[in-house]
Structure formats: C-alpha cells, structure tokens
Amino acid sequence: MSARLPVPRTPDPRTAPVARWGILAPGGIARGFATALREGTGQEIVAVGSRTVERAKAFADEYGVTAAYGSYAEVVNHPDVDIVYVASPHSEHHAQARLALEAGKPVLVEKAFTRNAAEARDLVELARAKGLFLLEAMWSRFLPHYDVIRQVLADGILGEVTTVFADHGQQLYPNGPERLSRPELAGGALLDLGVYPLSFADFVLGPFASVTATGALTDLGVDSQETICVTTAGGAQGVLHASMLARSGCSASICGTAGRLDIDGTFYAPTRIRLVDRSGECSTSAAPPRTRRDTACGTRRPRPHAGWPLVTPSRPCSPSPTRCG
Numbered sequence: 001m002s003a004r005l006p007v008p009r010t011p012d013p014r015t016a017p018v019a020r021w022g023i024l025a026p027g028g029i030a031r032g033f034a035t036a037l038r039e040g041t042g043q044e045i046v047a048v049g050s051r052t053v054e055r056a057k058a059f060a061d062e063y064g065v066t067a068a069y070g071s072y073a074e075v076v077n078h079p080d081v082d083i084v085y086v087a088s089p090h091s092e093h094h095a096q097a098r099l100a101l102e103a104g105k106p107v108l109v110e111k112a113f114t115r116n117a118a119e120a121r122d123l124v125e126l127a128r129a130k131g132l133f134l135l136e137a138m139w140s141r142f143l144p145h146y147d148v149i150r151q152v153l154a155d156g157i158l159g160e161v162t163t164v165f166a167d168h169g170q171q172l173y174p175n176g177p178e179r180l181s182r183p184e185l186a187g188g189a190l191l192d193l194g195v196y197p198l199s200f201a202d203f204v205l206g207p208f209a210s211v212t213a214t215g216a217l218t219d220l221g222v223d224s225q226e227t228i229c230v231t232t233a234g235g236a237q238g239v240l241h242a243s244m245l246a247r248s249g250c251s252a253s254i255c256g257t258a259g260r261l262d263i264d265g266t267f268y269a270p271t272r273i274r275l276v277d278r279s280g281e282c283s284t285s286a287a288p289p290r291t292r293r294d295t296a297c298g299t300r301r302p303r304p305h306a307g308w309p310l311v312t313p314s315r316p317c318s319p320s321p322t323r324c325g
Contacts, residue, residue, distance in 0.1 A: 003259070005275050005283050006151040008144035013041040022047040022081035022105070024072050024096050025088035026059035029110055033085060033137075034063045049075035072096055076103040083133070086110055089179050090186035094119040097134070101126050106133035111199075112191040138199050140268040145285065146203070148273060149254070149261060153204065157275070158256025164204050164238040165255075166197035166267060169248030173224060180244060181220055188222035190215075194242030196268045197252070201230055201238035204254055209233040 021037070023030050026048050037043045045065045050056040053070030060068035069075055076084055076099055084100035086093055086109045094114045100107045101123065113136040114120045127134035140146060152158060170193060172180055180187040202208070208230040215226030225243035241248070252267035253260060259278065265271040270288035 003157045003275065003277070003283075005148055005273065005285055006155070008147045009151075010142070010144040010147050016041060016043070018042050018044060019082045020044045020046045020080050022049070022075040022078055022084045022100075023059075023065075024049050024075060024084060024086050024100070025092070026050050026055055027087060030059070030085070030087035031062075033087060034059075038063065046080045047075045047078045049073075072099055073103075076100040076105050081105060083108065085137075090115055090191045091184060094123065097123050098126060101130060101132055101134065104130065104132070108135050108137050110137045112136075112186075112195045115186045115191070138195070140196065140199070141203060143270055144288065145263065145271060145273050148285065149204070149263075152261060152275065153254075157259060158254060158261065159258030161204065161254060161256045162236055163255040164201045164236070164252070165240075166200045166238070166252040167241045167248050168193045168196045168250055168268070169225070169241070169243035169246055171247050172244040173218065176244065181218065181222060183221050187220075188218075189225055189242045189244040190223050193244060194226060194228070194240070197238075197240035197242060198228065198230075200252055200267065201240055205230070205232050205236050205238055207232065208238075 021043060023034065023045060030048075034045055037045065045063055047067040047069065048056050048059050048063075048065050049069040049072045050059070051070070053068060056068035056070060059065065067075075067078060067080075075081060083106045084097075086096045086100070086107060088096055088110070090112050093109050093112075097107045097109045097114075107127070109123075114123065123134060153161065170176075172192070173189075174181065179185040180189075180192060210231045211228065213226050213228040215223050218224050224245050226241070228238075228240040228242075230238040230240065250266040250268075252263040260276045262274045262276065263271060264274065272285050272287055274282045274284045276282040
C-alpha cells in the first residue's frame with residue numbers, strides 16, 4: 001500500500017488558554033465534563049447553577065467550585081464567568097443558551113444542540129448579532145482519530161468518497177434514564193444517540209441535499225430507533241442508524257473509489273482506524289491510550305489527551321475485523 005495513515009495533530013488540552021467556566025444543570029453529564037476538565041486540562045470552574053441551591057452546592061463541594069446558585073441567571077451574570085456550559089436535558093438547551101448569550105457570555109451547549117432547527121437558528125442568529133462564541137459540544141470532532149480522518153479526506157487518499165456508514169445503538173430503554181422516555185424532556189434515540197452518526201456523516205460528506213428516515217415510537221411517543229439516509233448534492237450517500245433498544249457495534253466506515261476507512265469499536269470515542277486499499281492491504285492505527293475512565297465498549301467521556309503515535313505496517317486485513325459490542 002502506497003498510502004499510510006497520517007499522524008494526528010491534536011494539541012494537548014493542557015496548553016489551551018485558561019477560561020473560567022460557569023455550569024448550568026449539575027447532573028451526570030456535567031459531572032463527566034467537570035471531571036474531564038479537572039483531570040486533563042488547566043480550565044477552572046468558578047460557578048454552578050441548578051434549580052435548587054442544594055444540588056448546586058453538592059456539585060460545588062465535589063469539584064471545588066466557589067460559587068453555587070439556585071438559579072441559572074446568577075451563573076450567567078457572575079462577573080468571573082468567562083464562558084457557560086449548558087448541561088441540561090435537551091428540552092432546556094435553547095432557553096438556557098439564550099439566557100447566557102443575552103448576558104453576553106460565550107456558550108458551549110451539550111448535544112443535541114437544540115430540539116429543532118428553529119431553535120438552532122435562533123441561537124446562531126443571536127450569537128452572530130452579539131459577536132459571541134457558540135458551539136455544540138460534539139467532543140468527538142476533537143479526538144485524534146477524527147483528525148486523522150480529516151487529513152485522509154483532505155489528501156484525497158480515499159479517492160472520491162461515495163458512502164458513509166455509521167451506527168449507534170445502546171440499550172437505554174425502557175430501563176435507562178427517565179428523561180429518554182419523556183417527550184416533554186425531548187427524549188428518544190435521535191437527540192441522544194443519533195446525533196453521533198449524523199454529525200459523523202456531516203463531518204465526512206458536508207451539507208446534506210436530502211434526508212429521509214424511518215423509525216419507531218414508544219408508547220409515550222418518543223422515538224426508539226431510526227434509520228436515516230442522507231444524500232449530498234454530488235450524489236454521495238450516508239446510511240445511519242440509532243437505537244436505544246439494543247446495543248449495536250457502534251462502528252463506522254467511509255468508502256471511496258480508492259479505498260476505505262473502518263473505524264472499529266465505538267467510532268465516536270478514542271479507537272483504532274484502518275485504511276484499506278482496493279487490494280485489501282491495510283494500515284492500522286495504534287490503540288489509543290487507556291485511562292481509568294475507559295471501558296471496553298463504553299460511552300463514558302474519556303479524559304482528554306494529546307495524539308498518539310500511528311501506524312502499524314501495511315498488511316492484509318483480517319476477514320473478521322475486530323468489533324466492539
């Protein structure tokens with residue numbers, strides 16, 4: 001094989017300028033975020049807000065945060081807060097992000113960004129009008145193997161990209177988090193799980209010209225699973241799947257006229273990737289560094305780290321590639 005996988009250019013998060021964060025909604029997602037900041041960066045959390053001051057104080061005590069409030073407005077108006085992280089259920093993202101933007105604060109919004117396109121447009125227009133930073137917390141795009149994919153696509157190593165496959169299934173219903181079952185909290189598989197394959201397809205293919213989908217609903221009216229087909233103006237296609245009924249392989253592939261990239265295991269978390277040419281020869285990335293928060297095929301957010309060395313020599317690919325699930 002003439003082409004090899006490039007080396008990731010991912011910077012060490014500890015070298016980033018220090019910002020002082022305010023966190024809205026101190027639940028499990030916020031705890032994962034705070035742990036990642038504490039273990040892998042030099043960032044500071046200076047304020048946290050919840051619907052009750054007791055929950056905010058419990059979070060503040062756990063993470064050494066100086067200011068704890070029983071309202072969100074007090075956090076976004078805190079003079080020491082440089083940027084706000086919105087970690088609430090999907091149903092609250094729009095209102096809380098808007099609150100922070102109106103207070104003049106940059107905002108990082110947990111995915112899914114909003115419940116619908118109208119809410120997303122409203123936030124983007126407000127951020128642009130105020131000249132403020134606004135970002136969906138799609139952390140996968142900043143991982144080392146995503147940067148390798150970015151370079152492979154930019155260098156044309158796969159030739160013309162024709163197809164993307166991506167899948168994300170976790171067994172989260174009916175015995176998972178209650179918010180996933182509740183329509184009023186914007187529950188369902190699409191906003192919690194489907195955002196990963198959709199974001200991946202957008203990352204690889206660019207804007208979609210058409211989107212078609214079929215799915216199923218629970219008795220309460222939230223989506224339990226869906227299959228989504230996307231097409232670009234140039235004719236490339238993506239076949240995407242999300243489900244909260246059963247755990248799937250959580251793998252992804254990018255197919256081109258000159259080769260294919262296979263992302264083993266959980267494609268949106270640190271993992272191996274394989275570059276396969278038309279003859280079946282492949283280069284495989286080294287395994288990512290493991291941390292105490294890693295699981296064999298889990299969805300826990302890993303501690304941030306810089307890029308790891310690649311690659312193993314070219315060799316025939318196994319007819320049964322390793323999968324996680």
